[in-house]
Amino acid sequence: xxxxxxxxDVRPTKxxxxxxxxxxxxxxxxxxxxxxxxxxxxxxxxxxxxAVIGTALTHWLFAGDQEARFRHKxxxxxxxxxxxxRVVLYAPWLLWEIALSNxxxxxxxxxxxxxxxPSLVEFETSLRSETAQVLLxxxxxxxPGTVTVxxxxxxxxxxxxxxxxxxxxxxxxxxxxxxxxxxEEAPDSVQLTDVVAVEQVLP
Amino acid sequence: MSIAGSVLIALGLAFMVITALGMMRLxxxxxxxxxxxxxxxxxxxxxxxxxxxHEGATLVSLKIGLILVFVAVANPxxxxxxxRAALRTGQLPWRRGDGE
Numbered sequence: 001x002x003x004x005x006x007x008x009d010v011r012p013t014k015x016x017x018x019x020x021x022x023x024x025x026x027x028x029x030x031x032x033x034x035x036x037x038x039x040x041x042x043x044x045x046x047x048x049x050x051a052v053i054g055t056a057l058t059h060w061l062f063a064g065d066q067e068a069r070f071r072h073k074x075x076x077x078x079x080x081x082x083x084x085x086r087v088v089l090y091a092p093w094l095l096w097e098i099a100l101s102n103x104x105x106x107x108x109x110x111x112x113x114x115x116x117x118p119s120l121v122e123f124e125t126s127l128r129s130e131t132a133q134v135l136l137x138x139x140x141x142x143x144p145g146t147v148t149v150x151x152x153x154x155x156x157x158x159x160x161x162x163x164x165x166x167x168x169x170x171x172x173x174x175x176x177x178x179x180x181x182x183x184e185e186a187p188d189s190v191q192l193t194d195v196v197a198v199e200q201v202l203p
Numbered sequence: 204m205s206i207a208g209s210v211l212i213a214l215g216l217a218f219m220v221i222t223a224l225g226m227m228r229l230x231x232x233x234x235x236x237x238x239x240x241x242x243x244x245x246x247x248x249x250x251x252x253x254x255x256x257h258e259g260a261t262l263v264s265l266k267i268g269l270i271l272v273f274v275a276v277a278n279p280x281x282x283x284x285x286x287r288a289a290l291r292t293g294q295l296p297w298r299r300g301d302g303e
Contacts, residue, residue, distance in 0.1 A: 031269070034262075034266065034269060037262050098245060099245065101241050102218060102241050102245035105221075105225065105238060105241045106218065106221045106242055109221055109224055109225035109238060109242075110221065114228055114229070116230065117299055118231070118296050119296070137279075137283060138276070141282050142241070142275075145237060147282050147283065148279075148283050149233075149286040150287050150290060159234075159236075159237075
């Protein structure tokens, strides 16, 4: 699968939109069932209506008719099974990283001299699919001392709380993990640029 | 089982206290978001896990588990939106040497 950055027109077809509608509504309905625990017909109807309304409200997000939302061509259906499997494997690793991240931040906060070394850095990711970028942004926020501030066109702006967390960003281990899930290429290390002036970030 | 649950809840509360402490001690908006988005996620996760252990394998536990997932997904999104809003309104992060 090519990683060239490019605009691919993926305005969803009618079939694809209907498919997304159905999947989202069903997912919401299942969640509703799990939370209510009622199985009488009137409750089921209420839940179904709620699921449809929920889907309609977030329609623009998942099944919308936007132009070229993905910079990556859409994945074939056969791709989703192994990808789901890889995400499931990724979750425990991320949970462990979250635990480490908490202990690191707790250590910084409790240390009498408050040894923080904040910096705002920018880097370009090699990940091309939007889903991969979202997963990367979320993972960065959850892992040691880093918060994703902004993502646009593959440029990530990340606030690092300490020198250690900055170093972690430079190594790019999260990027490699996420790239593995989405079968994309990942760099050996990440070039970080410091953001020091507001002019650099404001239009 | 319920002792393990209580231990988890106590640990979670400890992390929440650290979060509160971090809110006061850290120098600027961005670093405070770190405290909130991390220590708090683990704090809530531990408390909810403790509750699950107290409750045992019931539907309520499943619901608590789902809440856990939602919190884990929503917290980084919130942190990201907060910091992005701060940046867009021209807030620059504090750096060593800026003074207090």
